[in-house]
Amino acid sequence: MKTAGERIRRLREEREWSQIELAKKANINNSVLSRIEANKRPIEDELLVKFAEIFNVTVDYILCRTDSREKPHIITGTGDGSFSFDKDIPMKVREEIINYAEYLIKKYKEGN
Amino acid sequence: MTAQLYSLAKSEGIIVGFYEFPSPVLLGAYYHRSNNPPVILLHKKIEHRRRLLRCIFAEELGHHFTASFDLMAFARTDKKYIARKYEKLAIFWAVQYLMPLDKLIEAVNSGLFLTHELAEYFNVTERFVGTGIKLYFEKRRDYMIKLLKKLPEELNC
Numbered sequence: 001m002k003t004a005g006e007r008i009r010r011l012r013e014e015r016e017w018s019q020i021e022l023a024k025k026a027n028i029n030n031s032v033l034s035r036i037e038a039n040k041r042p043i044e045d046e047l048l049v050k051f052a053e054i055f056n057v058t059v060d061y062i063l064c065r066t067d068s069r070e071k072p073h074i075i076t077g078t079g080d081g082s083f084s085f086d087k088d089i090p091m092k093v094r095e096e097i098i099n100y101a102e103y104l105i106k107k108y109k110e111g112n
Numbered sequence: 113m114t115a116q117l118y119s120l121a122k123s124e125g126i127i128v129g130f131y132e133f134p135s136p137v138l139l140g141a142y143y144h145r146s147n148n149p150p151v152i153l154l155h156k157k158i159e160h161r162r163r164l165l166r167c168i169f170a171e172e173l174g175h176h177f178t179a180s181f182d183l184m185a186f187a188r189t190d191k192k193y194i195a196r197k198y199e200k201l202a203i204f205w206a207v208q209y210l211m212p213l214d215k216l217i218e219a220v221n222s223g224l225f226l227t228h229e230l231a232e233y234f235n236v237t238e239r240f241v242g243t244g245i246k247l248y249f250e251k252r253r254d255y256m257i258k259l260l261k262k263l264p265e266e267l268n269c
Contacts, residue, residue, distance in 0.1 A: 093134050093135045097131075098143065105151060
């Protein structure tokens with residue numbers, strides 16, 4: 001079974017970075033990174049997000065919830081100055097939004 | 113005024129579309145999949161509500177400039193606070209874009225200090241003015257306190 005630690009190690013090695021290099025980028029001690037890669041230490045939420053940003057993959061990919069590295073991100077705004085995440089966005093709504101956005105992308109590509 | 117937002121979106125290669133959202137709480141969304149143009153969706157029902165449209169549009173642009181991962185997925189977990197943090201970043205981007213601090217100071221100095229006056233001046237919703245001022249207080253506290261001191265005495269209670 002794959003683990004988050006292994007994923008991070010692999011992503012790091014693909015880039016030919018040392019643990020020290022990655023630790024520096026993530027602003028953590030390299031002993032912490034070494035323990036994370038060895039699955040001896042859980043990854044804190046903020047750090048997880050940082051790794052996702054550094055490697056340009058999704059958090060889901062690092063957590064092995066998906067094998068796809070593609071990075072769809074959809075971010076909502078109820079707007080009018082209110083924060084939209086106080087209400088849950090149902091999965092189905094999210095999918096419909098993605099479908100429509102994909103449809104627009106397709107149409108756009110056909111037009112060019 | 114919204115034209116400026118459209119042209120910024122265009123220069124960023126963002127596709128902008130109006131859409132009947134399947135949820136009443138959503139007025140806008142930003143979507144980006146690797147190697148594809150980003151998409152901003154705006155709710156059809158706000159197409160002609162000029163000020164609200166500007167605020168939502170700017171906030172979605174804010175997401176484009178400040179976030180880089182799936183916030184909606186986070187919003188469905190116990191890690192909501194991360195989503196909220198990035199949501200706030202996007203809103204602050206929008207606030208700085210539509211209601212820059214120097215312009216706000218200028219407006220207050222020229223005698224505009226009621227929410228509806230500022231909303232009209234900046235062509236945004238009153239709620240946006242409120243959120244904007246709150247965020248400026250959080251992030252530029254010293255400035256804002258100086259600004260408050262300039263308000264007429266009858267308001268300084």
